[in-house]
Amino acid sequence: MRWEALFADLDAQWEAVEAAELAVEVADRGRREAGFLRLIDRLRPTVGHRMRIDVGGLPSAERGVLVGRLAALGVDWLLVEDQLGGETLVPLRSVLAVRGLRGEAAHPGHEGRVGARLDLRYVLRQVARDRSECRITLTGGRTVNGTVDRVGADFLDVAEHAPGEFRRPRDVEACLVPLAAIAFLRRIA
Template structure:
């Protein structure tokens, strides 16, 4: 009986060592895989669900945007606020996103079309629709106007009063804004 106890004890030790090695390997693999995740991979499972984001507020305190994450691109996200107001946020303006789920999307699985739909593409849609917008700049300045042209690294905006259209007599001035200076764009309905 003593030999049987010894063999049983050795077998249990061997199984415990194997389990510990497997656990360590899985933990290491998980850390390595997490290193490939991007913020948009973490956010993709939240599309269509409520979210809260802290964004650059310039000289004022950071602003908190909340609503439904309506869409997500490579370098932007679209939040539909209560009342159906849409806010376009460049990813670089994000300071934090609250309560993302543990689950992430696979890195690089957004498809080739999504990779082409960058911030400039979405801004061109605002130009095409002649959408009146409020632009928050990273220095905290707010501009009201209609985007009129998008370049490779800038946006041109015809500034006018809220509720007015970008017509010759209504335009106060024209602004050329580097894309990096935009904290977010709120579409006015």
């Protein structure tokens, strides 16, 4: 009888040690897998949900906070729709903090091969194609108002004109904006 109790006790101790080792291994794997997550993987499940985004590169006098629904997301950009339906395109490098996230994350690489190619330049080419009037807020806080004419590898050519004015050749000034200088871009309706 005592032998049975001894073996039962040893068996219970062995199971407790195995359970503890498994718990440590699971926690370690979870931390390692989190190390592969990118910002877009963390944001992808929140597309369609409301959030608050702190945008950097603006002078301290500017608020630099966007509140709205995450409408779309790419490898290096996100699109936020405000309550009035206005859209703001934000390069991910301008994002300082995001609040209102859900707990889950998408699997890394979930965007697929095509989605991985839809970078900021691709979206800006769409803006140039539809000839939308835009207000581009630069990282220093200054703004450029006009129409995006061309998107290069690392720059925009903007036909700068007064907000709400038609684009007339005599009223337009050519402005080159490096992509790295864009804090965010808003289409003007």
